[in-house]
Amino acid sequence: MLIRVTPDELDTAEAIQAAGSPAAGAINVFLGVVRDNNLGRRVQYLEYDAYPSMAEKVMRELAVEAKERFALEDCAVLHRTGRLEIGEASLLIAVSCGHRAASFEAGHWLVNEIKKKVPVWKKEVWEDGEAWVEGPESLGIQQAPASMR
Amino acid sequence: MLIRVTPDELDTAEAIQAAGSPAAGAINVFLGVVRDNNLGRRVQYLEYDAYPSMAEKVMRELAVEAKERFALEDCAVLHRTGRLEIGEASLLIAVSCGHRAASFEAGHWLVNEIKKKVPVWKKEVWEDGEAWVEGPESLGIQQAPASMR
Amino acid sequence: MLLFASVADRAGTRRVELPYVAGDTVASIRARLLERFPQLAAAVPTLMYAINEEYARESDPVPAGATLAMIPPVSGG
Amino acid sequence: MLLFASVADRAGTRRVELPYVAGDTVASIRARLLERFPQLAAAVPTLMYAINEEYARESDPVPAGATLAMIPPVSGG
Secondary structure (H helix, E strand, O other), X not given: OEEEEEOOXXXXXXXXXXHOOOOOOEEEXXXXXXXXXXXXXXXXXXXXXXXXHHHHHHHHHHHHHHHHHOOOOEEEEEEEOEEEEOOOEEEEEEXXXXXXXXXXXXXXXXXXXXXXXXXXXXXXXXXXXXXXXXXXXXXXXXXOOHHHO | OEEEEEOOOOOHHHHHHHHOOOOOOEEEEEEEEOOOEEOOEEOOEEXXXXXXXXXXXXXXXXXXXXXXXXXXXXXXXXXXXXXXXXXXXXXXXXXXXXXXXXXHHHHHHHHHHHHHHOOEEEEEEEOOEEEEOOOOOOOOEEOOOHHHO | OEOOHHHHHHHOOOEOOOOOOOOOEHHHHHHHHHHHXXXXXXXXXXXXXEEOOEEEOXXXXXXXXXXXXXXXXXXXX | OEOOHHHHHHHOOOEOXXXXXXXXXXXXXXXXXXXXXXXXXXXXXXXEEEEOOEEEOOOOEOOOOOOEEEEOOOOOO
């Protein structure tokens, strides 16, 4: 089981390797990537803050629960911190199991739980301002445009 | 859109790259991998046969349908042929879209359709025999143990 | 005509040249194939067919020069 | 005490040293935090808390030497 909060680029091959198992017939990988827009605004980049030690603890608890609940062979959960450009991966989940249906269910369950429970926060930076996103889909607390501060 | 039937090792990074898009917030990757067992028998390796030109045609049709149906940004579908060892990937699907739920649905839909429609066949090779798998979950046509032929 | 997987194994070949004539259908060509390879009869109930890489019915006409393929139940992925 | 994201920005710091005394709860320590940083009051309704990296309630006692963290609504992934 690979669990990591890191400022470094997330390595998909490493996660797949870590999650693999000879008994696995299916590996599902989910990448949360930085999108160039959110709720109608152009995003320039994201800045991720985290409580790394607690984030890893919660990620590990969720991974253990997923392994049990979906009969996973193994899994990997990585979250990146710091400044992320458009197209870069912030979250990387890889799960392996005997059959495909459970691999999709486990991956989806893990993303949803991670977004609810892991102490990580994203700040959206636009051309004319920035905001911490509070809660998974909110626009966050708008701050004054950068040019006015 | 990347569609390929190939005897070469499938490259996850290439598929993710090909399926990526600045507007994508989620990338889902599915790997079908060779499992060391099936229906209670130890598997030594698999041998994949294909009708490559038709397989690519059907894969492309399914990818186009998935793109439409799940509002994908882009996707990649690759299938490997020839001899595959335990742990190697036979099928690689990568889809990208704005939000995560559709990425899981699209990936799952694509695997299911591919397993039903793409002209590719696997032969399981055991210690004491081998069989073509006919249909997605069947044990195939058992042949005499290799030692008797 | 193209054969694959278990069907190719039973026939001992992956490619059979059979002349198609006007009026030939998938079924009529398949009948000629079975004359040459009676050991394929057991596979017929589960076969599907493709004409020029497109799934086809038994009753579909096969144009001259077309590529016909026998498709056993698929098991990719 | 550890502060993150919008809360750290509003306080102008990510770490506050506040002495805990016997009988202190999350709520009593938070009250002392707000005396020093009244600008955090608006965030209180949405805050969660962690004691030694474990989610905790307002009423939970905070042992001496424990690490208390203010957790704004998370938005990872």
